[in-house]
Amino acid sequence: MTEAFSIKKYLRDLKLPFCPGCGAFTVMNAFLRAVHELGYEDLSSFVFCSGIGCSSWIPSPYFLADSIHTLHGRSIPVATGVKLMRPDLNVVVFGGDGDIAGIGLSHFVHAARRNLDILVIMVNNMVYGMTGGQVAPTTPLKAKTTTTPYGCFEYPLDAVKLAVVAGANYAARWTTAHSNELKEAIKKALRLKGFRFVEVVSQCPTAFGRRIGFKSAAEMIKWFRENSTTLEQAKKFSEEDLTTKIIIGEFIERHRPTLTENIYAAIKEAQKIGQN
């Protein structure tokens, strides 16, 4: 890692679509810095799958790489087909909280259960940003959105905890206020095998922040920093106090055999029969 980081060599020469102050810039930067620091000169060993939503635009078509921009919520099934046929490639899924934890949630749970060898990066801005700021499965209780004008009456989903119980090999949460920790988590996740999940709590100043009283993206990032608590610190808080906190850190790291290892072992056995 002697060469200075240049984000351009990993990107197509296209104008990025994100609003000023969007957290996607931070996520894109953290991911490509992680890739750089791990020594990848280009993205030729990667395949990116994403769905529909602003954060699905992080890899596609902007990364100079193979990318499959799938239907809303279906990035993980497509990634499953890619990874099983090409276990040698690094398959990375980018998606928003609506894409991964809303419409695509069952695929997320089952991919974690199978311990499918992919890295899923979920950019959680707590809202459906691209469609104008509707309530999401991650929206905090009482938050006002365009479809909860009197305040959200549902509880948000903790996708990291869900990944842990479903069987992921790695699960971590950081925020856009923790870009260095985020980059390190992505680096670690890229070195591990099996299902790896990194959630990034991120700001959508356009469709969410301004509706809940934040004047700028910077104010939202400050909010993330001040309301974040590590897993260790979180033990001191009551369950009620934690509803307004963002728990950050690594929730699990384990080394269960992965889906590709298990499936190719089964194929090896079957081929012995196949020769007869």
Added chain:
Amino acid sequence: MGIVKSGVYFWQGNEACAEAAIVVGCRFFAGYPITPASEIAEHLAWRLPQVGGIAIQMEDEIASIGAVIGASWAGAKAMTATSGPGFSLMQESIGYAFMTETPCVIVNVQRAGPSTGQATKCAQGDVMQSRWGTHGDYSAIVLSPNSVQEMFTLTIRAFNLAEKYRTPVVLLSDEVVAHMREKVVVPPIETLEMVNRKKPKPGDKAFFGLEEVPPMPAVGEGFNVAVTGSTHDEYGIRFTADPLVHRRLVERLNGKIQNHADEIVDVECCNIEGCDVGIVAFGCTSRAVYDVVEEAKANGITVGYVRLKTLWPFPDEIVRKLAEAAGKIIVPEMNLRQVYYEVKRAAGDVAKVVPFNKIGGGELITPEELLKKILEVVRGRD
């Protein structure tokens, strides 16, 4: 065992479909259990790993076709199999496969719908869904087997058409054809036509245009392919507002099928030059027609028929030819009129088109019922 050897087999329809997929080079299957298609998943779960392929049961049909699309972009010939309810769930992804020019095969073993309907009973109610099921402007290639032998040969053809035109192809079977057991002749494998997708040359960049069917790279081959279901230019870059880019893309996607309908259309014909009455039939229902031709002859009536081995694109010209010769056409089908309207559209101005429909309990249209209908139509009582 490896790929099935040339010879004579006694197979179930679903088994013939699965063995044919292996023969033509399918090495990825993803599916979800559903009657009456599950035997395809079971057979491939057993057989695909023996030839180094992958078969996986996904969490639902949406995930199944998603995985198939991913595997196809990873370079594999890939397939899923389902029935009505699962086929409904797959519709959005079929549109995605069409838009992204992803070759894949979807087997729909029809059962009685709507909804859960009669899950174990035969029907032919998905003809229109297989043509118009996804949203937007698209064209479908849909094949219709009527025997276990054709579950074998048309599965191979489905893959060949998918690879040739870079598009999803539906094998629209039915419970009877899929579940019955018959003799299947597997010819020497080297005599079978096998089509593989056109691959790009080094330096190629246009994988979504310039040619009618552009070359298709796989991921991991260094082409930096950008795949998207949004409207895109020749290089895969999104253009979500430009009217010309959308027109150019969607008209080419439809054209590459419609302009080659002659090559895709496949029918079995009998007496279409001269007959007293015509029949247009497909799938399990068409099996009754063979008996009826002989029995009608005994009654002094010459029956001509067009048996649809491809439902879509619809073989307008040949149906019209039959209509001109016969003047009267009966369309027997196990639904409440679907192919009937197509025959009327293609030939309603030159022949009287008579529907003959039966649904429920998987009861087939019998040769006796069909003969009775023929006699009524010919003798002018219908």
